[in-house]
Amino acid sequence: MQRTVDKIIDRYGAEEAELLAVLMDIQAEYNYLPRPALERVSEVMGVSRSRINYMATFFSAFSLEERGKHICTVCMGTACHVRGAPMLVEEFERILEVKAGGTTEDMQFTLETVNCVGACALGPLVIVDGEYHGNQKSAQVSRLVKKVRKADAKEGAA
Amino acid sequence: MIDIVIDGKTIQAEQGASLLQTALDNGIDIPHLCYHPAVEAYGACRLCLVEVTAESHGRKKTKLTTSCNYPVLPGIEVVTDSENIRENRKGVLELLIARAPKAKRVRELAAEYGVDAQAYPVSGEECILCGLCIQVCKDVMGVEALGFIGRGDKKDVGTPFDDLSKECIGCASCASVCPTQCIEVIDTADTRELPRWRAIHKLVRCRICGKAVATEKHLAHLKKTVNMDEDVRSVCPTCRREFYAKQAMAEGHM
Numbered sequence: 001m002q003r004t005v006d007k008i009i010d011r012y013g014a015e016e017a018e019l020l021a022v023l024m025d026i027q028a029e030y031n032y033l034p035r036p037a038l039e040r041v042s043e044v045m046g047v048s049r050s051r052i053n054y055m056a057t058f059f060s061a062f063s064l065e066e067r068g069k070h071i072c073t074v075c076m077g078t079a080c081h082v083r084g085a086p087m088l089v090e091e092f093e094r095i096l097e098v099k100a101g102g103t104t105e106d107m108q109f110t111l112e113t114v115n116c117v118g119a120c121a122l123g124p125l126v127i128v129d130g131e132y133h134g135n136q137k138s139a140q141v142s143r144l145v146k147k148v149r150k151a152d153a154k155e156g157a158a
Numbered sequence: 159m160i161d162i163v164i165d166g167k168t169i170q171a172e173q174g175a176s177l178l179q180t181a182l183d184n185g186i187d188i189p190h191l192c193y194h195p196a197v198e199a200y201g202a203c204r205l206c207l208v209e210v211t212a213e214s215h216g217r218k219k220t221k222l223t224t225s226c227n228y229p230v231l232p233g234i235e236v237v238t239d240s241e242n243i244r245e246n247r248k249g250v251l252e253l254l255i256a257r258a259p260k261a262k263r264v265r266e267l268a269a270e271y272g273v274d275a276q277a278y279p280v281s282g283e284e285c286i287l288c289g290l291c292i293q294v295c296k297d298v299m300g301v302e303a304l305g306f307i308g309r310g311d312k313k314d315v316g317t318p319f320d321d322l323s324k325e326c327i328g329c330a331s332c333a334s335v336c337p338t339q340c341i342e343v344i345d346t347a348d349t350r351e352l353p354r355w356r357a358i359h360k361l362v363r364c365r366i367c368g369k370a371v372a373t374e375k376h377l378a379h380l381k382k383t384v385n386m387d388e389d390v391r392s393v394c395p396t397c398r399r400e401f402y403a404k405q406a407m408a409e410g411h412m
Contacts, residue, residue: 049324
């Protein structure tokens, strides 16, 4: 992990101003911000742990807890909300058997909500592993999950 | 030095100095919680509101602003108490009392401004999130053991990753500047505990009189930052004074 983190820091330089970019790349690498990685960032960049912790907890895009392999995000912005986003969340919670913000026991899925992704015309929106799905109905949720599971199974078989 | 007017009185002040500090130095009281002369004004508590009239683009304009982080500028006229100011401070206090109903100082100020009905949902906190402890820890002590955590209604002050602090040296500076006195320091025979930061430190006792001097980590920190005789660093201030007095006498300064 140390070498991976060092490489990421090398991309931007050890200036404090680059902290956000470094944290984003670490999150992209591990799907969350692992403690040892942050300790290493503090050491190499000379930024206090308090400062890193503040940044990591300030942005809801960062997670300090390990997240699942696949991340399902339901937009709960106003436009999506009035078009039934809460029902989508409920459906996800039912299918994945996990509360919003949580990760399934098998570490496959993390369910998150976000307050507006800026694509209100497409609401309600669901983002699965970075892919945007607009105009979703709760009946489509299980299809989304199945698709991911199927792709995984295929990958596993190959 | 320039002349400014506060509450109709002309006052000599240093340009660029904090308006709040200038007023306080001249015996003009402006209520405040989060201001401390040792660190840069942060303007968190919003209590030190005053009305400043200044000329801009040839027109005189009056605006409501926090005085702690407003600089003394040539020609400004300041009012520290008016109907408008009191009304706004009252609004601020309604928020503060909802946030920190247990804090004595906040309650006193609220009573003074006639805030009783709690207009907002009440939390059981004492901390008003002014961040003074964080600033003192970082800028005065040079430690950075504390920081803000999260944001919005979940914002808090604490140690990184919420565990036993590696950085805290147990100097208790945070507790001494806290305007709501919400940082508890528990000294026992040989330990100092700061429950809010979940830190327990070993206390060092004075070699001569046996009184508690400071924590082990604090002394180690002083060793790095202050040039002081090893002999006197680990004795209490009283014995230290005695040591230096004796030394001065022996050298014939007294």
